[in-house]
Amino acid sequence: MAEEISSKVPEAHPMNGGDGPNSYAKNSTHQRRVVDVAKELLNKAILEKLDIDIxxxxxxxxxxxxxxxVGPNTFYSVENILEAVQSKYQIQGQxxxxxxxxVFFNDxxxxxxxxxxxxxxxxxxxxxxxxxxSFHGRLFxxxxxxxxxxxxxxxWLSRVPEAVVDSSSSAWNKGRIHYSNSTDEVIRAHETQYSEDMECFLHSRAQEIMYGGLMILMIPGRPDGTPHSHSQANMTLQFLGLCLMDMARKGDVSEEKVDSFNIPMYTMSPQELKTAVERNGCFSIEIMSDLPHHQLVDDTITLSQLLASHLRAGMEGIVKQQFGEEIIDELFDLYRNKCEEHASIFKSGKSCNFLVVLRRTAD
Amino acid sequence: MAEEISSKVPEAHPMNGGDGPNSYAKNSTHQRRVVDVAKELLNKAILEKLDIDIxxxxxxxxxxxxxxxVGPNTFYSVENILEAVQSKYQIQGQxxxxxxxxVFFNDxxxxxxxxxxxxxxxxxxxxxxxxxxSFHGRLFxxxxxxxxxxxxxxxWLSRVPEAVVDSSSSAWNKGRIHYSNSTDEVIRAHETQYSEDMECFLHSRAQEIMYGGLMILMIPGRPDGTPHSHSQANMTLQFLGLCLMDMARKGDVSEEKVDSFNIPMYTMSPQELKTAVERNGCFSIEIMSDLPHHQLVDDTITLSQLLASHLRAGMEGIVKQQFGEEIIDELFDLYRNKCEEHASIFKSGKSCNFLVVLRRTAD
Incomplete structure (x- = not known):
């Protein structure tokens, strides 16, 4: 068991800690909205699919x-689940x-x-x-x-595929920080990494979740059949890459550092997840449902403000690690402008936030 | 249950974090020695007293x-327990x-x-x-x-008894920071607090530990019948109080701040613990044993160095909270001198580090 627990040391990309103006805690309102929109589905899933005899x-x-x-969204989610489980007992007269x-809070x-x-x-x-x-290995x-x-x-992938940052490889991702606007080889390297990671993820959870237990996943994905480059989630990272290349051209960051920097994030489609679950074989798919898009949109602030604040809260850590603290303000100012400039491209992109409920079946 | 979990918010006195020269991690060698000396007893306790059918x-x-x-001592202790439990299975051919x-790491x-x-x-x-x-309430x-x-x-007590910092009370602990060299009323207030805290501690553990499960406690105590003022553990705090009063006389800290500062730590005797366990009624005392004193002594450094480094690692946080960061270096320099000056008093004091193994009995 020791090996199993400690052999994998995947990369970590913590969200901004603390509770300052750029913290994840204060800039995850989109994620909160997802929690709220998902509440009803989650409640239904637990009432219909959970067998409390477990x-x-x-x-x-x-x-x-x-x-x-770091919260607070995790607290809302957990509260919703807990209330739904309590309701289930009450409805069954128990x-x-x-x-x-x-409650086990993992990161x-x-x-x-x-x-x-x-x-x-x-x-x-x-x-x-x-x-x-890391949830790519055993936790429980x-x-x-x-x-x-x-x-x-x-x-989040467990790591950047090696070939992508290897200048001698044909899958070298030069001048970009994400696979989604890159060559077929770079995309394939990420598809393979996603596939391996999801296998580890599902294999670990299959051991940890008891028979009849549920796994509820909220995923920022791309619709089936959508090319990676057309996904809105991916575009936000492509724009960040464009800003870094602008700064490299001005000499504010080194081009080599941009070349060796990649964000290990994969925007999956519902079909890709379905394939992974079927290959794993330990779970049934009980619910797979798009979250209603219009309910997720916040029209009180501009798109560029929203994208910039969320991206900063989620990405500042990983960007700092590579480029140092001093470029951060300039980069995210540039990023806001880039989002404004490219708003129409962004709006033409596709997104699909979906909820999946899996049930651990007996072996 | 909600009330039970959250109604008590006792005071917290974290050890020095991080891994710098004054950190708890680097200044808890005495505690490590205790872990090593206790290892054999602990092993014996688990082999003889644990029923693995649980x-x-x-x-x-x-x-x-x-x-x-913050570790590392907690890791050594846990490792010792885990190995002893594994041995037990092996010895029984299972x-x-x-x-x-x-493993649940609590603080x-x-x-x-x-x-x-x-x-x-x-x-x-x-x-x-x-x-x-807080372990004075439910955790599990x-x-x-x-x-x-x-x-x-x-x-550690859950708090300083209120009367002790109330200038209108006859139990006001003026000019001292610990009960042990104070008036009978101050001592009684602490005895009462200890008794209440131990009741909460044992009541919570009785609910959390399954029948047949064990509770293993390592305690820096005073021998039965020893007055509080003669306990070595208490003397280390008395000396700190003398230093603070010296600084108050020089005007380096305010006397009011010393008057309102008390360290909520109670040095119990084996008999006091025994009384608390019997009153609780949910545990049997399986082992109560002094740790051999000579094995706990480190003769590679002077007593004053040892006391100063350990006290600083454990008390810096609580002292800073009250007096601010700026007095810390001066205070602990003074403290080292005070320990040298009072070495013979300290050596005449009594101490008793003891290990207790309790077993959760069926109600």
């Missing part, structure tokens, strides 16, 4: 949120059987767990624990979790 | 370390039944969990989680833990 053996119900970041809840060890722990809701109805580690004992939840996290 | 219902073994601080281990939410998580041993044989919260679901361990932590 809690018979223990009097504790275990919920895990993978890629939880009020007196409602178990205690233990990379580099995540700001100190901040997460300090901001735990005072009136929570669960025992809270933090679990450091066998058959120990009833519901796994993960929102806007599994688009 | 793991029949689940295939995971749950260990909790309460007041774990090698194939060895469960997976999940206040203000503890540096980020540091703890980053320094987790790479080759660990367990799933690690962090649990923020009912009957969910097999072995609770706590080393050099339960001497």
């Amino acid at each position: 809690t018979l053996l223990s009097n504790t119900f275990h919920i895990a949120d993978l890629g939880c970041s 009020n007196s059987q409602i178990p205690e809840f233990q 990379h060890a580099q995540n700001d767990f100190n901040m997460l722990f300090k901001s735990l809701p005072q009136n929570r109805q669960y025992f809270a624990v933090g679990v450091p580690g 004992p066998k058959a120990s979790i009833h519901i796994v939840h993960s929102s806007y996290a599994i688009q | 793991t029949l219902l689940s295939n995971t073994f749950h260990i909790a370390d309460l007041g774990c601080s 090698n194939s039944q060895i469960p997976e281990f999940q 206040h939410a203000q503890n540096d969990f980020n540091m703890l998580f980053k320094s987790l041993p790479q080759n660990r044989q367990y799933f690690a989680v962090g649990v923020p919260g 679901p009912k009957a969910s833990i097999h072995i609770v361990h706590s080393s050099y932590a339960i001497q």
